[in-house]
Amino acid sequence: MSATCSLVFxxxxxxxxxxxxxxxxxxxxGVDPVWLVTRRPQDSADAPAAQQFSMxxxxxxxxxxxxxxxxxxxxxxxxxxxxxxxxxxxxxxADIQSAIAPEIRGDALPASPVIELGxxxxxxxxFAGSESGLPLFCAASFKLFGYGTPNAPERMESAxxxxxxxxxxxxxxxxxxxxxxxxxxxxx
Numbered sequence: 001m002s003a004t005c006s007l008v009f010x011x012x013x014x015x016x017x018x019x020x021x022x023x024x025x026x027x028x029x030g031v032d033p034v035w036l037v038t039r040r041p042q043d044s045a046d047a048p049a050a051q052q053f054s055m056x057x058x059x060x061x062x063x064x065x066x067x068x069x070x071x072x073x074x075x076x077x078x079x080x081x082x083x084x085x086x087x088x089x090x091x092x093x094a095d096i097q098s099a100i101a102p103e104i105r106g107d108a109l110p111a112s113p114v115i116e117l118g119x120x121x122x123x124x125x126x127f128a129g130s131e132s133g134l135p136l137f138c139a140a141s142f143k144l145f146g147y148g149t150p151n152a153p154e155r156m157e158s159a160x161x162x163x164x165x166x167x168x169x170x171x172x173x174x175x176x177x178x179x180x181x182x183x184x185x186x187x188x
Contacts, residue, residue, distance in 0.1 A: 004187045005110050005153070006145045007160050008122055009173055009180045010138035018117060019070040021176050025115050025142060026066045026081065028088065028172045035084025037061040037069055039077050042119040043137070078118035088113055091165040092144060100159045103151060110146035110160070122185055136183060142173060149186075157184035 015021035026034070040058040061072070073079050083089065092111035122136040122143070144166075150156035160166050161182065173180050 003149070004145065004147050005108050005150060005156075006114075006122075006143040006185045006187075007110050007157060007166070008136070008141055008143045008183050008185050009170070010122070010136065010141040010183070011177055011179055012138055012181075013179070014118075014139040015177055018073050021140070022070045022073060022079070022081075022115070022117055023066075024176045025117075025173075026069060028142075028169065029066075029081070029083045029086060029113050029115070030088050031083045031086035032066045033063045034066060034069060034081055035063065036080075036082040037064045037072065038080040038082075039072055039074070040080070042076060042078050043121045044119075073117060078116055078120045081115040083113045085112060088165070088169065092163065092169075095163040095165045096160070099163055100156065104155045104159055105148075106151040107148035108146055108150040108156065109148055110144045112145045114141075114143045114145050116141045116143070122183075136185070140177075142169075142180075143185075144169075150184075153184055153186060157182070160184075 038058055038060050069079070069081060089111045093109055096105060096109055096111060116138075117140050119137070119139055120141070122138065122141060144160075161170075170180070
């Protein structure tokens, strides 16, 4: 069983205008200031940064106004933005609880938005549904993170992709890029 899970929307190529793409994704979060921003070295396809660098190479910024985040992007780093919740997360939690049966979702509530921009691996123990192989390597991701274990991960991914709040999120992400893919990641 997993300890956490995420519905991950990801791009395999970096957006042409990363600052504009990030600004649009930050608008989608609907929170200002943002709870936590982390800048760290990029992952390689061979090993995630957590295995290559010490935490001393990571910078953290707390309660950052949205307009101050895009300038933090560098070509050789990964910028992670954790919203800490907000209206998007609230809408997704409400949709999950009302539309996905406990037999499918178990105790999983993957609804906390986390953005990562820069070459990074989504380090999961298992990918359900549309993707396989570990890790998933991407250039940008918009994750809906949560604690808990779904009873039926493949059905959970499918059910989440039908939720009104997640469909609205997908529509908003399409304004950033038409190339988003999705996968459901389980972390043990």
